Amino acid sequence: MFSRHYKDLQPRTVAFARLSPYNGSIELSITTTTMFARINSTVARRLYSSHSSAAARNFTIADIHSKYKQGIPLTMCTAYDYITAGWVQQSQCDMLLVGDSLAMTSLGYDSTTELPFEEFKYHVKSVARAPGPSLIVADMPFGTFEQSHSYGIANAIDLMKLSSRVASVKVEVGPHTRDTYTLEFVRKLCERGIPVMAHIGLTPQRANALGGFKVQGNKSAEEIVELCETAQMLERAGCWASVIECIPQRAAKYITDHVGIPTIGIGAGSGTSGQVLVIADMLGMQEGKVPKFVKKYGDLGDSASKSLRQYIDEVESRVFPRAPEHTFKIKDSIWEEFEQQMKLRDR
Ligand SMILES: Nc1nc(=O)c2c([nH]1)NC[C@@H]1CN(c3ccc(C(=O)N[C@@H](CCC(=O)O)C(=O)O)cc3)CN21
Ligand SMILES: CC(C)C(=O)C(=O)O
Structure with a gap:
């Protein structure tokens, strides 16, 4: 998907064209930027869902030449x-x-x-x-x-x-x-x-x-x-x-x-x-x-460094991981049984 802003159109209007992965034709349309984002994500889902990937095809040299x-x-x-x-x-x-x-x-x-x-x-x-x-x-x-x-x-x-x-x-x-x-x-x-x-x-x-x-x-x-x-x-x-x-x-x-x-x-x-x-x-x-x-x-590099620094700080200050969102639970009854067994073993 590629888009281009045209000066003679409304500020929030975008003309975009894409190579159709299905028949190699060029699809041109004019839409608003918000619609553009929605269509973009729909197309992406259709193309990249692991279940429907067989439907999509790759751009060919002929497609590139046509564009x-x-x-x-x-x-x-x-x-x-x-x-x-x-x-x-x-x-x-x-x-x-x-x-x-x-x-x-x-x-x-x-x-x-x-x-x-x-x-x-x-x-x-x-x-x-x-x-x-x-x-x-x-x-x-x-x-x-x-x-x-x-x-x-x-x-x-x-x-x-x-x-x-x-x-x-x-x-x-x-x-x-x-x-x-x-x-x-x-x-x-x-x-x-x-x-x-x-x-x-x-x-x-x-x-x-x-x-x-x-x-x-x-x-x-x-x-x-x-x-x-x-x-x-x-x-x-x-x-x-x-x-x-x-x-x-x-x-x-x-x-x-x-x-x-x-x-x-x-x-x-x-x-x-x-x-x-x-x-x-x-x-x-x-x-x-x-x-x-x-x-x-x-x-991305800057953002990655900042995120990693925050991770390190949060581990060192015991902010991460936090219960319950990052942790797994066990039923009280199983845990009590486990503690019983361990007590017997310690004897
Ligand atoms: N990260 C990265 N980006 C690239 O575009 C790239 C690579 N690596 N590695 C392989 C080549 C090398 N490339 C480069 C790297 C620097 C200049 C550059 O800045 N040239 C300036 C300064 C030259 C000078 O110091 O005299 C120039 O004006 O030509 C050009 C192409 C392009 N390729
Ligand atoms: C800079 C591009 C054209 C390239 O040759 C490369 O990534 O090696």
């Missing part, structure tokens, strides 16, 4: 486990990315390049177990495709086989003048029917080569030409979408206008076909700085 062709912004968010994936799925985000940023946000590694493939796969499986309509995309982590195309193809197949719900892999691709290897790899995956979402611009797996997490495509006209050509070559190679990370807004809009597949921006402004954010950043799950392009929609 893209209608010019409706696409939404993607990362998730790293069953809990976070459940949140993303319940919000009916179009796409859910199991990104290798998992390494830094959830597993405490200093970079995404350290992440072992086995650890990544374990997380993909837990994400895929969360029910809901969002289309699941799994990253190809560093080291899973660089040594040879055949090794990379085998690993992409491995990812797709983790769950029938993994619908696509994502591959970070360097500028085409220097990275013919990955462009060719992507082509081979597409030829084999493995859907590929490309990722260009700031590609964190190449952060060392790029000199850190730096904006791309802002140094020279040639750099933008190269990014644009790379995006077009990836489309020709068969990619169904491209993530564009950390490039100037004007460059991202230009690329979006000159390719025929959706662009999903992160730090690329509003001219892309859609947006992606890292869930830990946008929900404020962790302390510390977030990248400039992030908008924090929540403060």
Whole structure:
């Protein structure tokens, strides 16, 4: 479910559209915000009740393309486990990315390049177990495709086989003048029917080569030409979408206008076909700085710390647990019998 406020409508009126999980059509309607909340929860219940989940179906690449062709912004968010994936799925985000940023946000590694493939796969499986309509995309982590195309193809197949719900892999691709290897790899995956979402611009797996997490495509006209050509070559190679990370807004809009597949921006402004954010950043799950392009929609980390502090205080001051709400009872007659038995034993 996604909603947008329109300035020309009443303040409390919302126009919203959703991809129907039943027939792939776009449902558009106008309602008040209170009604919106009610409909939203009804739809969520219908989709996520464990008894009726068979009725729902997952968004497909065709659904995403149909929304893209209608010019409706696409939404993607990362998730790293069953809990976070459940949140993303319940919000009916179009796409859910199991990104290798998992390494830094959830597993405490200093970079995404350290992440072992086995650890990544374990997380993909837990994400895929969360029910809901969002289309699941799994990253190809560093080291899973660089040594040879055949090794990379085998690993992409491995990812797709983790769950029938993994619908696509994502591959970070360097500028085409220097990275013919990955462009060719992507082509081979597409030829084999493995859907590929490309990722260009700031590609964190190449952060060392790029000199850190730096904006791309802002140094020279040639750099933008190269990014644009790379995006077009990836489309020709068969990619169904491209993530564009950390490039100037004007460059991202230009690329979006000159390719025929959706662009999903992160730090690329509003001219892309859609947006992606890292869930830990946008929900404020962790302390510390977030990248400039992030908008924090929540403060979960803060709220968690406060709750834990209160729990500790209440245990130490014997406020928690309290009878009767947190405790279980036993019949007086059973208890008396127990005490009798113990007395006999003590003799
Ligand atoms: N939590 C998190 N969020 C992310 O978006 C994210 C990760 N982790 N890990 C993998 C990559 C790294 N990303 C990042 C991280 C920081 C900037 C950033 O703030 N860049 C600034 C400062 C660069 C500098 O200090 O020179 C820039 O202006 O480019 C960009 C992308 C995006 N990805
Ligand atoms: C930031 C997104 C696009 C990503 O690649 C990741 O989460 O790994």
